[in-house]
Amino acid sequence: MMIKNPKHIKSFLPGTIMDVKAATGNIVKKGDVLIIFDAMKMHNRIVAPIDGTIKSVNVKQNDTVPKDFIMIELE
Amino acid sequence: MSKLKQKIEELKNHKAQIMLGGGEKAIAKQKDMGKKTARERIDALLDKDSFLEYDMFIQHEAREFGLLGKELPADGVITGTGKINGKQVAVFAQDFTVAGGSLGFMHAKKITKIMDIALNNRIPLIGINDSGGARIQEGVGALAGYGEIFYRNTVSSGVIPQLSVILGPCAGGAVYSPALTDFVFVVEGVSKMFITGPDVIKTVLGEEISQEDLGGARVHGEITGNAHFCAASEDECFDQIRTLLDYIPHNNNKESLCSTTAKEPLRETEIESIVPDDPKIPYDVRDVIKSVTDGSVFFEVQSLFAPNIVVGYGRISGETVGFVANQPDALAGVLDCDSADKAARFIRFCDAFNIPLVTFEDLPGYLPGVDQEYMGVIRHGAKILYAYSEATVPRITVILRKAYGGGYIAMNSRHLHADFVFAWPLAEIAVMGAEGAANVIFRKDIAEAENPEEERTRKIQEYKDKFANPYVAAGKGFIDAVIDPYETRKYLIHTLNICKNKKIEHPFKKHGNPPF
Numbered sequence: 001m002m003i004k005n006p007k008h009i010k011s012f013l014p015g016t017i018m019d020v021k022a023a024t025g026n027i028v029k030k031g032d033v034l035i036i037f038d039a040m041k042m043h044n045r046i047v048a049p050i051d052g053t054i055k056s057v058n059v060k061q062n063d064t065v066p067k068d069f070i071m072i073e074l075e
Numbered sequence: 076m077s078k079l080k081q082k083i084e085e086l087k088n089h090k091a092q093i094m095l096g097g098g099e100k101a102i103a104k105q106k107d108m109g110k111k112t113a114r115e116r117i118d119a120l121l122d123k124d125s126f127l128e129y130d131m132f133i134q135h136e137a138r139e140f141g142l143l144g145k146e147l148p149a150d151g152v153i154t155g156t157g158k159i160n161g162k163q164v165a166v167f168a169q170d171f172t173v174a175g176g177s178l179g180f181m182h183a184k185k186i187t188k189i190m191d192i193a194l195n196n197r198i199p200l201i202g203i204n205d206s207g208g209a210r211i212q213e214g215v216g217a218l219a220g221y222g223e224i225f226y227r228n229t230v231s232s233g234v235i236p237q238l239s240v241i242l243g244p245c246a247g248g249a250v251y252s253p254a255l256t257d258f259v260f261v262v263e264g265v266s267k268m269f270i271t272g273p274d275v276i277k278t279v280l281g282e283e284i285s286q287e288d289l290g291g292a293r294v295h296g297e298i299t300g301n302a303h304f305c306a307a308s309e310d311e312c313f314d315q316i317r318t319l320l321d322y323i324p325h326n327n328n329k330e331s332l333c334s335t336t337a338k339e340p341l342r343e344t345e346i347e348s349i350v351p352d353d354p355k356i357p358y359d360v361r362d363v364i365k366s367v368t369d370g371s372v373f374f375e376v377q378s379l380f381a382p383n384i385v386v387g388y389g390r391i392s393g394e395t396v397g398f399v400a401n402q403p404d405a406l407a408g409v410l411d412c413d414s415a416d417k418a419a420r421f422i423r424f425c426d427a428f429n430i431p432l433v434t435f436e437d438l439p440g441y442l443p444g445v446d447q448e449y450m451g452v453i454r455h456g457a458k459i460l461y462a463y464s465e466a467t468v469p470r471i472t473v474i475l476r477k478a479y480g481g482g483y484i485a486m487n488s489r490h491l492h493a494d495f496v497f498a499w500p501l502a503e504i505a506v507m508g509a510e511g512a513a514n515v516i517f518r519k520d521i522a523e524a525e526n527p528e529e530e531r532t533r534k535i536q537e538y539k540d541k542f543a544n545p546y547v548a549a550g551k552g553f554i555d556a557v558i559d560p561y562e563t564r565k566y567l568i569h570t571l572n573i574c575k576n577k578k579i580e581h582p583f584k585k586h587g588n589p590p591f
Binding site: 004012013038039040041042043044045067 | 298354355356357403404406407408409439440442443444477479508
């Protein structure tokens with residue numbers, strides 16, 4: 001198993017995107033909420049694991065994503 | 076000068092020589108690596124002037140490869156007893172400036188002697204590890220030393236708390252002593268722990284990785300779970316040790332439980348502002364813990380590893396309580412392999428040392444997935460059932476919101492013989508979520524309905540109304556009371572007092588066989 005890349009923000013389960021709170025180019029701080037992700041009966045707050053700039057946002061509202069899908073990439 | 080005075084003078088000089096450890100050059104090198112020396116560490120950790128050192132004059136046993144006749148001051152490890160917060164402790168600290176802190180036969184003898192002192196006198200043991208590993212020149216003598224240490228770690232387990240502090244390299248066989256102890260402390264940029272280092276990995280597997288990425292503080296704090304406390308500096312690490320020792324008893328005698336003066340929680344807590352009504356909205360369960368602890372203080376253990384379950388210590392009415400709580404803010408608070416491991420180990424420590432357990436429950440269940448199944452979520456998940464069922468300390472559960480299926484049973488339910496189980500009015504105690512349940516029970520009705528979607532919504536609501544509440548469980552006596560969340564601390568104080576003299580006896584056995 002390789003060490004988790006903190007720049008790749010992945011879905012921990014299959015689920016639905018409730019809300020996207022970040023856009024490409026945004027500067028974010030560790031702990032900022034980027035996505036509200038519906039999985040396991042919870043609207044999970046997906047937060048930035050590190051400070052960085054959003055390189056790409058690969059999901060939009062109401063998308064359903066599989067497990068381990070890279071929803072946002074930081075740089 | 077009398078003969079005695081002269082001898083005392085000689086002793087002073089001899090000791091001063093040994094106190095220099097590996098000498099100025101080696102000490103300068105140690106400082107360059109951002110590390111304190113072994114003796115400085117002991118001074119920084121223990122109460123001022125409380126430390127007495129033993130076995131300073133130990134001579135190493137290496138006869139080969141140029142070590143014969145070479146002085147290795149104190150044989151590279153400082154051992155002794157002293158006090159932390161006024162309470163007795165036994166300590167060893169490996170001295171990296173002497174032969175890289177390598178473990179030879181006599182070095183190990185010093186460690187096992189201080190371990191015996193700790194066990195025989197029922198005081199905590201703190202081991203500061205900073206060693207290049209086995210002293211290869213001493214061959215199998217060094218290996219014998221490790222084995223004797225592991226044996227004592229195991230025998231002392233559950234009798235005295237054992238703390239391992241990793242302040243340098245700790246590689247190969249050396250890692251297994253910390254792994255057998257109760258709490259492992261690491262410091263960023265200083266601690267390095269692995270079975271085989273980067274060089275071996277490169278030779279055997281062709282993979283390149285740095286020491287830090289392979290076994291640094293973050294790796295063990297976040298990924299492996301080997302470490303319980305991560306600090307940014309050695310001084311912060313020593314603060315963590317002092318705080319922990321304030322919470323935990325010094326041995327497994329009930330009398331050694333330490334209490335302080337009771338304090339009310341500092342925070343005037345608005346429960347509504349912590350826990351949202353909608354069970355789908357996450358929150359930080361640590362705020363709920365702080366709403367019931369004295370002074371609103373909570374000391375978290377393993378905060379970075381498996382954050383979907385929170386474990387740690389707080390005080391209620393002046394007495395230490397171990398808290399276990401699902402964390403809706405991380406992975407929806409699910410149980411999985413790592414969180415079950417983390418909770419089980421914590422519960423067993425509390426039980427061994429007579430610390431009552433309070434469980435706050437809000438979880439959707441076990442994490443589904445092929446990887447979890449392949450990783451063995453069955454046997455890992457079973458650990459939490461075992462740990463709770465086996466524990467004879469007072470066990471109290473408060474169901475905050477969701478309690479579904481296997482998760483409901485696992486989180487110290489009445490059925491695992493919790494002493495008291497309470498539920499907040501918004502609690503949902505059911506075999507599964509309403510959507511899943513309605514889809515199974517009413518599959519035919521939904522399929523045959525004129526408008527299946529409308530029927531589905533209706534049936535989900537019907538199931539919710541019937542089962543997504545605490546009253547079905549309360550009606551069966553599985554919940555002792557549905558309580559006003561603002562009275563949670565009151566209920567905990569009352570029932571912890573009721574349980575003060577709890578006595579449960581399991582049938583005689585040598586020991587159980589938990590799913591390790």
